Amino acid sequence: MLMLAGMGTLRRSGRRVPPMYEHLVAPFAEFEFMRRALVGTTALALGAGPVGVFLMLRRMSLVGDAMAHAILPGAAVGFLLSGLNLFAMTAGGLVAGFVVALLAGLVARATELKEDASLAAFYLVSLALGVMIVSIKGTNVDLLHVLFGTVLALDDATLLLLAAIATVSLVVLAIVYRPLVLECVDPNFLRSVSPAGAPAHIVFLALVVMNLVGGFHALGTLLAVGIMMLPAAAARFWARDITAIIVLATAMGIISGYAGLLLSFHAGVPSGPAIILVAGAFYAFSVLFGRAGGLLRQLFPGRHLEA
């Protein structure tokens, strides 16, 4: 941000400005809301990127979507109780998400029902409960509107929340990294050497919920899943090493935020969908050209190896 501001003053002092600057940097130098949006999406990508990679590796890619639905009613109730209040909506979303994640996990571990089935059951109940509470309360202001985030209108409190979520996510991931990776790769081995599997799993689900709640302030509940899963799926086509995948996914998330905001600025399209569509373009490109299992690579393995 400081650097961008510095370049802005350079321009004003009359130096020749390269056209690249006009398109790529000037929007952020000139407008504070663009800088805030960039900081917000970057913080989001830092936390959600690694979480998304673990979700993918654990074959839980759709869990993010289910959790997003589970969170929505909590946030809606928070909104109904105290209006457009950051704290109430965050707390509501966290509570609803945690409860659903915990209950689904408990049922999965205590009964024969698989985790995806119990999660589906609980998030659907949560969603229906939320819709009912909202209807009984009888407000007509469309809640989806309020629940759609506005990345262009991030205030200080929301930015701090996003940064805090990113920080906590990274620190916690560093702590539970080993059991998480082991459980992705060889859960039976982990169970035989350590009891850390179950707690690590629950902590991880908590991280998923936290990042989704952070994401819905910036992008809305449904698009928040996009910045979590799309970069992870794209990164998988470029590397086989888990560390490299995480770094790549996070970088793609950050670039998606930046490019999506630029797209929204120059082409006049809504910013949230623009960001996710850029991430989607990364994914499409990776499916085609990715070095690790991309389509072209599979069709012409020889030629690429020679090059």
Add this chain to the structure above:
Amino acid sequence: MIRRRHLLSLGASLALALSLPAGARAQDKLPVVATFSILGDMVKNVGGDRVAVTTLVGPGGDAHVYAPAPNDAKTLAAAKVVFTNGLGFEGWISRLVKASGTKAAVVTATRGVTPLKMAERGHEHDHGHDHGGSDPHAWQAVGNAKIYVANIREALIKADPDGRAVYEANATRYLEALDRLDAQVREAVAAIPADRRQVITTHDAFGYFERAYGLDFVAPQGVSTEAEASAKDVARIIAQVRKHKIPAVFLENVSDPRLVKRIAEETGAKIGGTLYSDALTDENGPAPTYIEMMRHNIRALSLALES
């Protein structure tokens, strides 16, 4: 036996007679429906004691994105006249009318109003969101409200010819009040210095006000509250506020305030308060009727722009 039956029927008719005044009045009243609170208020003013008005989207509700409930279909089925704004304002009403199977006459209150095409908004900004091309917020000009009242009067007379005298008298009285209101608004606008007649609001609801009274409104959201703003829109508005030194931004009761708050913070314009655009407040709020709403808006505008 016979005597007992007589007694019973005597009691019943006595009870009926006792309850007759209240019951008869409720039954004799012409049941009509208005789609949103502003229109409902106008119908109440013309219909007076002879009609029972039900409003589908109540005070504080957003009619652009309203989701009808089964009760609404029941209300419609019982109604004799259904008043709608038209011009694409309540896109859900035609389906609801069909679904309810009502035999009520559907009256478009804006019939005869010169619709404002979105392209006619003579600004450098060109809205990407096209909602059938017409701006539905016709009531924001008092002149149009008088057309609404005339349409309502004719429709009520047609549905209930016996009440002609009452409806005509009520309408005349109400039209006089609207004339006074119109003069009041013009007076207030004239008192604002010409170079300060520019305002930022949350969604584009004041096109007719602008055309009738010469105050310039700019909004990041389009005519419908459904459209999401792009970074380009927000940047354009911020640049406009800075360039023209627009003194104040306003919030609305039906749409998301976060974006306008951000714009205010970034430009130093002050927040002039809340304008009531698409819905009234309940009885304790500042805009319980159409006339009160217009008075509140012009007072808020004057306060923020004159000084």
